[in-house]
Amino acid sequence: MIVVGGTYFETCERPGSRVMFGSGLRAAGAISLVAQNLTLYTAVDDEFKMTAHSAAAALGVNTFWVKRSEPIAFRYYTPLSSPSIDGRTATCEEISATDELALVFGMIETRPKVECKKLVFDPQQPREIQSLKISSITYEELVIVANASETRVLGKDESVEQAAKNLLDSSQAIAVVTKCGAWGALVTTKEGQHVIGAHPTNLVSPIGTGDIFAAAFAWAWGQENKPAVESARIASAVVASWTQNRVLPIMEEAFRKQTSLQPPLKPRPVQVYLAGPYFTLGQQWLVDLARSAISGLGAKCFSPFHDVGPGGDEVAIADLEGLAKSDSVLALLDGNDGGTIFEAGWATKNQIPIVAYASNPLEETAKMLRGTGAELHTDLSTAVYRAIWAGLRERS
């Protein structure tokens, strides 16, 4: 099996991390214990060469390196933020690879030439994709693994379900697997569409989860010859296993048995009420970030700031009408805003589950929330995902 993809420097401010991964190296590292005769084909520049070689060796990944013109770095402020990308104009020597099974990621610096029989292709262009760029790849069977926004653009429809069907037809893929974040995944084949629920986890680290999903899917479908739907289920479980500790390579047990995971949640339309102050620049930034994350992860977000607007006493009723129609609440507690606390109390009375985020652990001020069953998190990504999962659970 081969993995063809990028090796990039990735930094995150909060929580802090600095790693040399990228889709290609992370995916190869994920399956290095279970994939047969695995080789990663990737590129690196002189500045990061030592670090990249070290990272690959640390994960036991056999790698074929080509030379890249300059570094490429992805810089996240939070794991939920859009990254800033350095090195967009980088180029590299030709990557040319052949094997029976190939997992190929879209790369910034090149379009690799690959010959294979079974191809899993992940475009890796959530914001810029215009077409499926696989003309440099020859294959017999194709599965496209893409996220929801890529699927909508490639399938030319706002409905993910319809777009996936369109993409299946236009690409002649045998399956289109659409990653839908916390909501789960949608598998589209000629036989129909299947939704795969996400396994809730106590901690979530989103950066790289898509790479892990594609890698596990490629292993299950391409090497173990499992059907696309079962392969997607395995991939979803492997991601859940990994995101809680982010250790690579992933142990074989995570691929073959998923006994320690919480059962998957049934995907359905879900709305999260975003309760939080928006009176300062920092507060508005956080509200925008959380809203964008909730929407991007497969849920609808009711944000009073965006959906009702700032105002006087008259906004209270409109806000509560939105809250009444919501399945869960994400409460942003920094600043101890009275309106946020009121909305949390109202939700508690009406049995709408609450997941709260605060930068620092709250003791006395969060007593009533904790005492009535709300979850409190100091990690924003975890809070956002768990708010969506709380909404997906059936209300008792």
Next chain:
Amino acid sequence: MSGSGGGGGGGSGGGGYSPTDSKKNCEDLTFETMLNSPDPSVINQMSIGDILDVEIVATQGVNVVGALRRNTTRDLAGTITDYLRELLRCLQSSNVSYEAEVLSINGGIVRVRVESV
């Protein structure tokens, strides 16, 4: 879950955002992380509170940063890939040494705090 995407060809900005380009002094480098490639036979001998030495280890001709037990055989418990560039630089070209305190061990997964000595 299915994931929202990795460090691939997406993103909105380019070129201008370079926050903490880590000009930290080697002495100031401290962080918590998980050990990658954990060796179960070594982890089974470890306990919370153990101190591991963080050193460069040659693996098939390539330098990796490993966490080693302070036993007679200096067993490799696992590798460190977080802040790897900084650790390689500091371990190779400064007089600073690092150790990793074991914070938790859970099903073969080891969380450590890396600090300069």
